[in-house]
Amino acid sequence: xxxxxxxxxxxxxxxxxxxxxxxxxxxxxxxxxxxxxxxxxxxxxxxxxxxxxxxxxxxxxxxxxxxxxxxxxxxxxxxxxxxxxxxxxxxxxxxxxxxxxxxxxxxxxxxxxxxxxxxxxxxxxxxxxxxxxxxxxxxxxxxxxxxxxxxxxxxxxxxxxxxxxxxxxxxxxxxxxxxxxxxxxxxxxxxxxxxxxxxxxxxxxxxxxxxxxxxxxxxxxxxxxxxxxxxxxxxxxxxxxxxxxxxxxxxxxxxxxxxxxxxxxxxxxxxxxxxxxxxxxxxxxxxxxxxxxxxxxxxxxxxxxxxxxxxxxxxxxxxxxxxxxxxxxxxxxxxxxxxxxxxxxxxxxxxxxxxxxxxxxxxxxxxxxxxxxxxxx
Amino acid sequence: xxxxxxxxxxxxxxxxxxxxxxxxxxxxxxxxxxxxxxxxxxxxxxxxxxxxxxxxxxxxxxxxxxxxxxxxxxxxxxxxxxxxxxxxxxxxxxxxxxxxxxxxxxxxxxxxxxxxxxxxxxxxxxxxxxxxxxxxxxxxxxxxxxxxxxxxxxxxxxxxxxxxxxxxxxxxxxxxxxxxxxxxxxxxxxxxxxxxxxxxxxxxxxxxxxxxxxxxxxxxxxxxxxxxxxxxxxxxxxxxxxxxxxxxxxxxxxxxxxxxxxxxxxxxxxxxxxxxxxxxxxxxxxxxxxxxxxxxxxxxxxxxxx
Numbered sequence: 001x002x003x004x005x006x007x008x009x010x011x012x013x014x015x016x017x018x019x020x021x022x023x024x025x026x027x028x029x030x031x032x033x034x035x036x037x038x039x040x041x042x043x044x045x046x047x048x049x050x051x052x053x054x055x056x057x058x059x060x061x062x063x064x065x066x067x068x069x070x071x072x073x074x075x076x077x078x079x080x081x082x083x084x085x086x087x088x089x090x091x092x093x094x095x096x097x098x099x100x101x102x103x104x105x106x107x108x109x110x111x112x113x114x115x116x117x118x119x120x121x122x123x124x125x126x127x128x129x130x131x132x133x134x135x136x137x138x139x140x141x142x143x144x145x146x147x148x149x150x151x152x153x154x155x156x157x158x159x160x161x162x163x164x165x166x167x168x169x170x171x172x173x174x175x176x177x178x179x180x181x182x183x184x185x186x187x188x189x190x191x192x193x194x195x196x197x198x199x200x201x202x203x204x205x206x207x208x209x210x211x212x213x214x215x216x217x218x219x220x221x222x223x224x225x226x227x228x229x230x231x232x233x234x235x236x237x238x239x240x241x242x243x244x245x246x247x248x249x250x251x252x253x254x255x256x257x258x259x260x261x262x263x264x265x266x267x268x269x270x271x272x273x274x275x276x277x278x279x280x281x282x283x284x285x286x287x288x289x290x291x292x293x294x295x296x297x298x299x300x301x302x303x304x305x306x307x308x309x310x311x312x313x314x315x316x317x318x319x320x321x322x323x324x325x326x327x328x329x330x331x332x333x334x335x336x337x338x339x340x341x342x343x344x345x346x347x348x349x350x351x352x353x354x355x356x357x358x359x360x361x362x363x364x365x366x367x368x369x370x371x372x373x374x375x376x377x
Numbered sequence: 378x379x380x381x382x383x384x385x386x387x388x389x390x391x392x393x394x395x396x397x398x399x400x401x402x403x404x405x406x407x408x409x410x411x412x413x414x415x416x417x418x419x420x421x422x423x424x425x426x427x428x429x430x431x432x433x434x435x436x437x438x439x440x441x442x443x444x445x446x447x448x449x450x451x452x453x454x455x456x457x458x459x460x461x462x463x464x465x466x467x468x469x470x471x472x473x474x475x476x477x478x479x480x481x482x483x484x485x486x487x488x489x490x491x492x493x494x495x496x497x498x499x500x501x502x503x504x505x506x507x508x509x510x511x512x513x514x515x516x517x518x519x520x521x522x523x524x525x526x527x528x529x530x531x532x533x534x535x536x537x538x539x540x541x542x543x544x545x546x547x548x549x550x551x552x553x554x555x556x557x558x559x560x561x562x563x564x565x566x567x568x569x570x571x572x573x574x575x576x577x578x579x580x581x582x583x584x585x586x587x588x589x590x591x592x593x594x595x596x597x598x599x600x601x602x603x604x605x606x607x608x609x610x611x612x613x614x615x616x617x618x619x620x621x622x623x624x625x626x627x628x629x630x631x632x633x634x635x636x637x638x639x640x641x642x643x644x645x646x647x648x649x650x651x652x653x654x655x656x657x658x659x660x661x662x663x664x665x666x667x668x669x670x671x672x673x674x675x676x677x678x679x680x681x682x683x
Contacts, residue, residue, distance in 0.1 A: 045485075049489050097469060099469070099473075150660075150663075150664055154664050154665060156663045156664055156665075157663070157672070159414075159416075159469055160609070160610065160613055160659065160660075160663055161660055161663065163416075163606050163609075163610070164610060164656040164657075164659050164660050165656075165660075167603065167606070167607075167653075167656045168653055168656050168657070171649050171652050171653045171656075172649060172653065174649075175646070175648075175649035179646075297473060297476075297477070298477075300470070300473055301473070301474075301477070304470060335484065335485045335488035335489060335494075337480075337481045337482075337484040337485040337488070338481070338485060339481070340477060340478075340480060340481025340484070340485075341478060341481040341482055341485060343477060343481070344474050344475070344477040344478035344481060345478070347470065347473070347474035347477070348456075348460065348474050348478075351460055351464060351466040351467075351470060351471065351474070352460075352464055352466075354466070355463075355464040355465060355466065358465070
């Protein structure tokens with residue numbers, strides 16, 4: 001969250017870095033507080049339907065982090081959410097609101113699956129996997145780039161456009177599926193060739209046996225690190241953040257703000273595409289109709305909870321992944337939808353916490369203001 | 378075009394499909410013209426549908442269902458207004474949180490009350506009238522005259538148009554959406570106006586949800602199915618004017634009815650093209666290819682004005 005240019009080395013231990021650290025700590029504290037308050041509200045709801053909240057929460061933990069399979073499922077679900085969250089957070093940093101991760105991962109997953117079925121069977125994995133990832137990324141980048149371009153060139157707000165494009169993604173991909181690209185009597189494509197599949201983690205970590213966790217999780221962590229490095233340690237990343245923080249000031253400093261916005265949306269589409277690859281290449285090995293099931297929208301919540309910081313996104317992605325897997329585990333005691341409610345309530349508390357924080361800062365600055373006037377007089 | 382496509386049946390279907398869109402987009406007009414972005418229409422429709430089903434099932438009275446739907450929509454809107462106006466949260470984030478909450482809460486309650494993950498118990502529907510005009514245009518007239526929700530929707534649209542454009546409240550609302558500081562300086566309570574507009578809009582959207590439940594004969598999980606977003610698109614396409622939005626809703630409803638008609642003739646690219654039309658038209662309208670659709674100036678601004 002530091003707002004200093006990356007090349008001012010001597011500043012790194014100065015007030016800017018301290019302020020950044022303070023902001024990061026404040027973000028972590030308010031995020032955790034929102035999560036804890038939401039869990040308390042959830043406990044009331046659980047008690048209202050006649051279950052024991054402590055028991056339900058304990059089971060949610062023991063059946064996710066306490067079991068190998070559960071942990072693997074958390075890892076798998078977190079992978080999708082981390083990519084989706086990074087996609088949203090990256091665009092956010094450049095001042096763009098990417099509600100389109102859902103559609104971007106849909107077209108990208110479809111493109112990756114088509115590429116995976118088109119690759120010759122004898123093609124080695126070192127070629128097949130990158131080819132499929134690239135096909136997905138190309139589709140996602142184009143799909144994210146369009147609303148970015150409309151914003152950059154015509155000034156059209158990206159929110160409505162990305163929502164519209166989510167609908168369009170579903171309509172057209174489903175059309176291609178029903179027009180012969182799906183296997184007969186099914187809503188999924190043919191399986192991708194063996195060499196285009198991404199390895200499951202249980203091949204190395206035996207404890208995760210049977211879960212869908214795959215190496216895309218490592219890619220998600222790497223992507224988060226790359227996003228952090230790009231945004232906070234490179235000049236183009238700095239320009240993007242400047243365009244997001246203060247478009248007018250950035251433009252005044254010679255930064256091409258429209259170009260930053262377009263690039264950020266295109267990149268966000270590319271990042272979202274990896275969530276599609278996680279599902280298609282890492283888990284099912286084919287594209288299935290309707291797979292994101294709201295993961296793109298959940299990515300917005302993840303980015304928000306993660307304070308649009310890559311490290312925060314990873315933590316928030318794991319929390320939300322654990323919640324959604326934990327929901328399945330307790331479904332026989334309490335409807336698993338308790339988890340969706342928890343996730344929504346976390347956002348509400350987070351937003352309220354921000355307001356309180358802002359009000360506090362305003363009050364402090366108001367209290368200091370008269371003192372200044374006196375000293376001037 | 379074959380009869381199955383361009384027929385009175387399709388037009389009658391258009392009217393039925395458009396009802397929730399018309400109500401939700403009229404609700405959206407109130408909120409957005411006052412400066413509050415309303416992605417939460419989706420959640421308001423869903424909560425309205427569930428409340429209608431719950432109340433109608435519990436009391437046996439469709440009227441109670443309608444009242445409950447309006448109340449649920451308004452209550453959902455109250456949360457949106459609180460987050461956007463009082464807490465000064467980003468309107469889109471508030472809307473998304475509300476939609477997520479509505480999706481979770483209605484499914485949760487569906488299981489808790491009706492012990493099902495798909496449908497509620499069947500509910501009594503409001504009376505509809507069989508005029509029995511029949512034949513050709515009669516089918517359309519029958520639908521329009523025989524469905525009370527059609528009258529309610531039409532009345533809502535006209536009422537919101539009059540309210541927005543021809544009343545002091547409406548002028549204050551538009552001022553709050555265009556230039557809240559100026560409105561505040563002129564003695565308008567922008568926050569108060571926005572609260573009342575968002576809540577009134579929520580009640581309308583809730584009513585749209587009630588129609589969904591009554592039309593289906595029960596509540597089904599996730600039955601709003603993106604309609605709130607489509608209503609929002611219609612609002613954009615109709616240039617944020619209640620009458621324009623209603624016309625856009627009818628156009629979108631027609632595209633949907635046409636698509637259902639075409640599907641009966643066998644699947645071809647035309648079906649998807651018709652299905653995609655509302656979304657593409659909205660993007661084109663926003664891009665300003667044929668006369669730009671311009672949002673209220675202060676739409677979505679979260680800055681302090683009070």
